[in-house]
Amino acid sequence: MKRSIGLFGLPLLVLWMAPAFAVIETYEFSDPALEQRYHDLSAELRCPKCQNQNIADSNAPIAQDLRGLLYKQLEAGAGDEQIKQYMVDRYGEFVLYRPRFGGATTILWLAPALLLALGVLIAAMTLRGRRKVTRNKSDELSDDQRKRLDELMAKADQNK
């Protein structure tokens, strides 16, 4: 008797607990295109509370609220830019994982290009310097060196 409870009880318990694991709520969309936009936007909006997660991944209450809001706005027919602006107005540029160009984010956008240019510049200068060095190190003697060599040779001949 005890054994049979264990056998049937455990699967039943797991079934009963299943809703507890389903922490992310589901929304019914009137249009599959809206659902796609919901997924795209919720992956691109950053949770203000748990800062290294987007609102799609986060279980923070604020992320739940923002997902609900996103759903409502999409169903109401708001455009992507409009929704993003709504979020930025309240939580700042911080909520966008892909920040827009302008203002404080200018340096963020331009820094990679500037650093690349700097790297290319340094590489070019180094290569040019090296070429100069190899040219000087050629086997040919310069006029001065040849003159000095001749003098030394003459001196050596005299001393013989």
Added chain:
Amino acid sequence: MPPRLKLFLPLILFAILALFLLRGLELDPKELPSALIDRPLPEFSLPALGEEKTLNRVSVTGKAALFNVWATWCVSCRVEHPYLQQLADNGVPIYGINYKDENAAALKWLDELGNPYLANIVDAQGTLGLDLGVYGAPETYLVDAQGVIRYRHVGVVDDRVWKTLLEPIYQQLLQGGSP
């Protein structure tokens, strides 16, 4: 560039980098700048806690005041509560925004721990919180006499926070100037 100076280039670059990193040590990434600084308090129309009336933007502005976002489920709110009471006793006007809370629990809290608030805005759905950009209680906003948000502090308000951050701005607001 003289070759001797060139030798110091890595050291100079390192020093600049070190300065940035040093500054980074002092910054708290969890403290987000509010998007609403120097913007008016959002419009709202919400019930008052324990009173038969509706509060809106006009009814809670007119003089410089603190707006404290709190809830009974928020542990840190209990920590800061005695200090808010102390501020209120010293004549600082504080409005409460009871954020996503239950009225009964909130009234019980105020009954037991004391009520530092002039009035409490019941934001059960978190709509005002959303418009304010609240992302976790407690948060405290400094709003001037014109109803413009001047400062936002995320976290517990204690003696240090009040003396170093909030009070200087509050005093400026009292004198009618803008910080």
